[in-house]
Every structure is written in structure tokens, then in C-alpha cells.
């Protein structure tokens with residue numbers, strides 16, 4: 175559970191029963207509660223990006239979601255449906271570091287019901303199966319104990335014939351989700367990596383063992399379960415360590431009887447903009463971002479990424495394809511990129 179240093183309430187939040195309830199509860203617990211006069215949270219005027227980053231990551235903003243225009247989320251879903259924005263994690267390579275810029279605070283919404291009403295409008299407009307991604311701008315699990323956005327969404331989508339929900343997490347506090355009647359309308363995926371990578375770069379996230387144990391519970395609760403192995407790095411000993419990860423999954427799921435488990439594998443890549451930001455926020459970073467070892471590839475949005483060289487990509491693809499298609503349980507390997 176995320177325990178921030180300060181809880182900031184935007185003014186309108188208190189007009190919602192959940193906002194008022196959280197305010198009263200946190201105040202009675204003598205937490206550091208700040209109520210803003212305006213509707214837009216403004217952080218202290220900190221100077222460096224590094225300071226803003228760490229301050230923001232220790233701040234939970236309780237907020238009302240006002241924008242109901244859902245962005246496209248291809249290829250993983252039709253639409254983004256944020257039940258939170260930002261994340262308490264401090265993964266050095268996180269896409270949010272670039273996306274949220276100098277406002278990296280964690281924001282949880284007290285009006286999930288209104289967000290879901292708008293999801294219904296998108297479903298009705300399409301008139302066919304519509305998939306919503308709940309983790310496109312956050313990892314929503316750490317703020318779940320406050321706003322229960324996932325629980326509400328899972329229950330809501332359970333009753334939708336043409337709506338499906340999914341999210342991905344690096345956390346393990348899944349207990350409150352286990353007994354929900356989800357009706358197989360929600361997929362939950364866990365993002366995993368080797369212990370070395372998690373220790374080196376995924377600060378303030380759950381350890382690998384905890385994520386895998388949580389995944390097992392989610393699978394046993396009947397959810398469609400998946401793993402994203404990402405980002406894959408080719409470092410000294412990478413084969414041995416990713417093999418250990420595969421072996422651990424085999425041990426944990428060898429008697430798994432709840433259908434196939436999906437896998438997605440994504441190799442490490444970075445943009446120039448992300449590199450610059452990472453170096454500002456994590457001046458001591460050891461993330462491998464040496465252009466000599468990479469190939470530049472233009473993307474569809476007018477900027478390019480530094481990806482592994484073709485011969486390295488082939489090696490990674492061969493390694494994971496061979497293993498993930500021959501596990502001791504049923505799998506579907508969706509892609510390796």
C-alpha cells in the first residue's frame with residue numbers, strides 16, 4: 175500500500191462522498207492532509223527536476239477526474255481508462271518519467287463511477303466488444319486501498335457483455351480483488367524481470383517473489399492471467415538470470431489448471447528525451463543507454479528509439495520463444511519485440 179508523506183485534496187474532491195470520507199479518515203489519523211483552495215493541485219515551487227520527482231512521488235493527490243475523453247490505447251486495448259494517474263514506483267526506465275514531466279505526483283480519483291459511465295458510452299458507440307486498459311497512465315494497484323478504482327471497474331465490467339477490462343502491475347497487494355465476481359471480463363498481467371534488474375532499477379516496487387505469488391492468487395481466483403517480461407536487458411549473465419526466472423514460473427505454475435497464461439516480452443529501448451530525463455532524475459543511473467550497442471529505429475509518432483541491434487534481438491527472441499512455448503503449463507506467447 176502506498177503511504178505518502180502528504181495527502182492533497184483538490185477542492186471539488188470534498189463534494190464527493192468518497193472524498194469526504196477519505197478526508198475525515200486521514201485527518202482523524204493525524205496524517206499530513208492539505209486541502210487546496212483551487213481545483214488544480216500545485217506542488218511546492220521546487221527547482222530541480224530531481225527534487226520535483228521525489229516530492230511528487232511522495233504525494234497522493236485525491237482528485238476528481240474531469241476529462242472523459244479516452245485516448246486510444248492500441249495495440250493493447252481500444253481505449254485508455256485511467257483509474258489513477260502516476261505511480262509511487264520509481265522505476266528508472268518508466269515511460270511516466272517522460273510522460274508526466276515535472277508533475278510526477280500520484281493522483282487517485284474519487285469519481286470512478288463517472289469514469290465508468292463514460293466507458294459505457296464508448297461501448298455503446300462502438301456497438302461491439304471494447305477493451306479498456308486501466309494502467310496506461312499509472313500502476314493503479316498501490317492506490318487501490320484508497321479509492322478502490324480497480325474493484326469498482328472489475329465489478330462494473332463483469333456486467334458488460336461488450337466491455338472488457340485489463341491492467342498490468344508491478345505490485346502484489348491483490349487480496350481485495352480475489353473474491354470479486356469478475357465474470358472473466360478482466361485480465362490482469364504482472365510485469366516481471368530478473369531479481370538483479372528489479373533491485374537495480376525498479377525502486378519502490380514489489381519484489382519478484384511477491385509479484386509471482388500474487389499472480390498465482392489472481393490466476394487461482396479465475397482471472398485471465400498474463401506476464402509481461404520487460405524490459406529485457408542483455409547484461410552479463412542475462413541468460414542465466416532469465417532462465418532462473420523461467421524456472422521459478424515453471425515451479426510455481428506447473429499444476430496450474432485455469433487455462434493458458436499469456437506472455438509478452440519487450441526488450442529495453444529508449445528515446446533521447448527519456449535518456450535526458452532519466453539522467454536528470456537519477457544522476458547515478460547505471461541504465462545501459464550506450465548508442466554504440468543499439469540501433470536507431472524511427473517510430474510512428476515522428477521520433478525514434480534506440481533498440482537492440484538485429485543480431486541481439488534475434489538472440490533474445492530465440493531464447494524466449496524456445497522457453498515460453500515449452501513451459502510446464504499452458505502458455506500463449508503474444509509477441510517479443
Ligand code: SF4
Pocket residue numbers: 260261262263264265267268269270312313344376379
Ligand atoms: Fe512506472 Fe510501472 Fe514502475 Fe510505476 S511500477 S514507476 S508505472 S514502471
